[in-house]
Amino acid sequence: MLIYVILGLPLAAALVAGLVPWRHWVGWMTTFANGSVLVFGVALCVKTVDHRALLALDGGLRADALSSFMVVVIGTVSFLAASQTVRYLSSEIDRGSSSSRHASLYVVLVQIFVACMLLAVLSANLGVMWVAIEATTIATTFLVGHRRTSGALEASWKYVIICSVGIALALLGTVLVYFAALHVGGPHSGPHGVSALDWTSLMAISHHLDTGIMRLAVALLVLGYGTKVGLVPMHSWLPDAHSQAPAPVSALMSGVLLTVAFYALLRFKAIADGALGIGYTRSLLIVVGLGSLFVATSLLLTQRDYKRMLAYSSMEHMGLIALGAAAGSSLAIAAVLLHILGHGIVKAVLFLAAGEIYLVEGTSTIDQVPALLSRRPMIGGIFGFGLVALLGLPPFSLFVSELNMIRAEVAVGLTWVAAISLVLMSIIFVSMMMHGRSMLLGDSTSSDGFGATARTFTVPLVLGLVVSAFFGIVAWPLAPLLHAAAHVIVR
Amino acid sequence: MSGSSYTQLLDLAAGLVLVCAILTLWRSDLRAITSILSIQGVALGVVAGVLAIHIHDGALAITAVIVFVVKGSVIPILIRQVVRRDPGSREVSPLINVPASLAGAVVLVAIAFLASGKITALFPNPASRLAPIGIATVLVGFLVLVTRRKTVSQIVGLLLIDNGVALVAFLLTTGVPLVVELGASLDVLLVVVVLRVLATVMRTHFGAFDLDQMQELRD
Numbered sequence: 001m002l003i004y005v006i007l008g009l010p011l012a013a014a015l016v017a018g019l020v021p022w023r024h025w026v027g028w029m030t031t032f033a034n035g036s037v038l039v040f041g042v043a044l045c046v047k048t049v050d051h052r053a054l055l056a057l058d059g060g061l062r063a064d065a066l067s068s069f070m071v072v073v074i075g076t077v078s079f080l081a082a083s084q085t086v087r088y089l090s091s092e093i094d095r096g097s098s099s100s101r102h103a104s105l106y107v108v109l110v111q112i113f114v115a116c117m118l119l120a121v122l123s124a125n126l127g128v129m130w131v132a133i134e135a136t137t138i139a140t141t142f143l144v145g146h147r148r149t150s151g152a153l154e155a156s157w158k159y160v161i162i163c164s165v166g167i168a169l170a171l172l173g174t175v176l177v178y179f180a181a182l183h184v185g186g187p188h189s190g191p192h193g194v195s196a197l198d199w200t201s202l203m204a205i206s207h208h209l210d211t212g213i214m215r216l217a218v219a220l221l222v223l224g225y226g227t228k229v230g231l232v233p234m235h236s237w238l239p240d241a242h243s244q245a246p247a248p249v250s251a252l253m254s255g256v257l258l259t260v261a262f263y264a265l266l267r268f269k270a271i272a273d274g275a276l277g278i279g280y281t282r283s284l285l286i287v288v289g290l291g292s293l294f295v296a297t298s299l300l301l302t303q304r305d306y307k308r309m310l311a312y313s314s315m316e317h318m319g320l321i322a323l324g325a326a327a328g329s330s331l332a333i334a335a336v337l338l339h340i341l342g343h344g345i346v347k348a349v350l351f352l353a354a355g356e357i358y359l360v361e362g363t364s365t366i367d368q369v370p371a372l373l374s375r376r377p378m379i380g381g382i383f384g385f386g387l388v389a390l391l392g393l394p395p396f397s398l399f400v401s402e403l404n405m406i407r408a409e410v411a412v413g414l415t416w417v418a419a420i421s422l423v424l425m426s427i428i429f430v431s432m433m434m435h436g437r438s439m440l441l442g443d444s445t446s447s448d449g450f451g452a453t454a455r456t457f458t459v460p461l462v463l464g465l466v467v468s469a470f471f472g473i474v475a476w477p478l479a480p481l482l483h484a485a486a487h488v489i490v491r
Numbered sequence: 492m493s494g495s496s497y498t499q500l501l502d503l504a505a506g507l508v509l510v511c512a513i514l515t516l517w518r519s520d521l522r523a524i525t526s527i528l529s530i531q532g533v534a535l536g537v538v539a540g541v542l543a544i545h546i547h548d549g550a551l552a553i554t555a556v557i558v559f560v561v562k563g564s565v566i567p568i569l570i571r572q573v574v575r576r577d578p579g580s581r582e583v584s585p586l587i588n589v590p591a592s593l594a595g596a597v598v599l600v601a602i603a604f605l606a607s608g609k610i611t612a613l614f615p616n617p618a619s620r621l622a623p624i625g626i627a628t629v630l631v632g633f634l635v636l637v638t639r640r641k642t643v644s645q646i647v648g649l650l651l652i653d654n655g656v657a658l659v660a661f662l663l664t665t666g667v668p669l670v671v672e673l674g675a676s677l678d679v680l681l682v683v684v685v686l687r688v689l690a691t692v693m694r695t696h697f698g699a700f701d702l703d704q705m706q707e708l709r710d
Binding site: 060125127128130131132134135137138141142145148150151153154155156157158160161164165168169171172174175176178179182183196197210212213216239240243244299302303308 | 609610613614629633636642645649652653656659660663664667668670671674675677678681682685686688689692693696697702705707708710
């Protein structure tokens with residue numbers, strides 16, 4: 001029942017938004033719907049934290065602790081993003097760059113997008129999960145191109161082509177896993193039909209899957225889903241799409257879509273580890289993880305656009321969680337999951353703040369928005385604290401999760417990986433601090449922004465930062481859930 | 492259906508899928524390319540149909556009909572409408588010329604057969620024996636995608652990759668479960684619809700153009 005409600009909320013919101021013309025209350029209604037996803041997601045966590053799994057739709061939908069955790073992440077980030085919908089759309093309509101029909105389309109697509117992500121994490125069948133993740137690409141294409149500038153169109157074209165190719169490779173990988181499952185113990189035993197792509201049945205027979213086929217399948221899956229995660233080598237869509245999309249959409253894509261794709265990788269990793277041992281997937285994840293960190297570092301050093309800076313920072317963090325998952329111990333997976341939540345919240349806050357800066361300053365060039373702290377203390381303050389949180393400083397939760405991922409990597413003997421990632425993280429830290437300093441500090445000639453920031457903007461974002469700091473200081477409300485969710489993947 | 496005619500028909504249809512993929516590299520007339528794509532979709536439907544009859548699988552028969560309709564006619568028609576708005580549209584200057592890309596395709600086919608030999612050797616039967624053809628189609632699709640510069644050509648490249656994956660799925664596993672197949676077909680159809688809209692908007696925005704001209708976003 002709970003699962004149906006969670007999936008139904010964004011769909012119902014999409015339906016209403018599609019039927020009535022755009023009004024402010026429609027935007028607030030979607031905020032309420034996404035906030036309710038968060039609340040019901042927490043309820044789902046309470047039910048699944050003792051290692052049970054809830055089933056629905058004849059076992060087609062399944063929620064264990066890991067799914068429930070992802071529902072909470074999706075609920076949190078989509079609530080934050082939806083809270084800025086009214087602001088974004090009103091400003092677009094006021095400037096005359098968007099019509100109310102466009103606004104309705106935007107709201108409908110965002111809610112369908114959220115529903116697809118929820119289906120991806122709640123489906124028991126890895127094939128259905130694939131369909132849902134592919135559907136997120138379709139739902140977000142027009143959202144990326146919503147501003148209809150030449151840059152936005154270029155970004156959405158690249159986005160849909162590259163991600164569709166990636167997801168096609170992931171399907172090929174899924175087909176090969178299915179093939180391996182059909183042939184367990186001879187050509188005519190093993191599960192058939194839908195159950196052969198059911199995650200729990202695959203886990204049960206993972207030790208008997210053919211290793212040759214699984215090697216090929218896992219490589220394709222890492223490459224394919226890795227595309228949607230924004231990992232090298234097929235990452236080039238990410239900075240374009242994230243910088244061109246409207247701020248709330250960037251927040252959703254960067255904050256949670258990337259990690260939903262990573263969730264798919266985690267599910268397959270568990271099966272692959274059963275079939276191949278932990279070493280094979282580990283080495284693949286280390287390659288793509290360190291590769292992404294390298295690319296992110298080199299492009300952050302000279303970055304001149306603050307939205308692209310945030311996008312490359314997402315690549316950095318996806319690289320970090322790939323390395324954490326490569327370590328693969330239950331401490332590592334728990335840290336990866338905490339990182340997914342912390343990064344989701346903080347990156348959403350930062351993209352929304354960046355959207356607000358873009359709105360009032362009219363440019364996304366770092367050098368052209370100096371002295372934000374004195375000119376616009378509220379926006380500048382939120383952006384500054386967000387940056388501090390993103391760079392992994394205490395008391396924010398990213399500090400705890402990064403520390404634990406490094407500890408876990410050292411504990412399983414991947415000290416060299418931990419060392420390289422620490423070096424790269426320090427370089428990123430310095431370069432983003434420099435960019436942040438030139439945006440936030442400095443003398444201002446005018447102070448035109450005092451008190452001009454709307455409360456509908458500040459309250460949700462400050463709340464997000466507070467939550468992130470809260471989980472950095474006290475881990476106990478999350479610890480049992482993280483433990484249970486990690487236990488789903490690491491037996 | 493007797494054993495040998497089953498094998499022959501399967502060989503023929505699967506081979507046709509790959510031949511169509513290579514033909515898209517050879518022709519530069521975009522209208523001809525959409526026709527080739529339609530033939531490929533029909534061939535893919537025949538593969539699924541032949542397998543369905545051979546193993547008496549109702550769900551696979553439904554899949555065959557869906558593939559036949561969606562990939563054999565609906566998607567090619569959708570793409571043809573984009574082409575028609577731009578008459579005389581040709582893929583004039585691909586990044587690699589036609590003879591070179593045909594040679595490249597031959598190399599890719601060889602790679603596909605070498606790389607997937609292991610899979611076919613593991614469970615040899617008339618269908619899985621043909622799986623390298625699907626892999627080869629995927630690789631040729633990649634070649635089209637990275638060397639062609641018209642929006643329509645890129646959509647075609649994407650569909651070649653997709654058809655190749657579908658062919659592998661039919662040959663190795665007699666198709667993924669019906670619910671997944673339905674979802675996947677719907678997704679492909681929607682991707683084409685989305686790309687069609689995007690191509691139209693980009694035409695009105697940029698005029699007649701090559702994708703090379705989109706160079707605003709870079710670091």
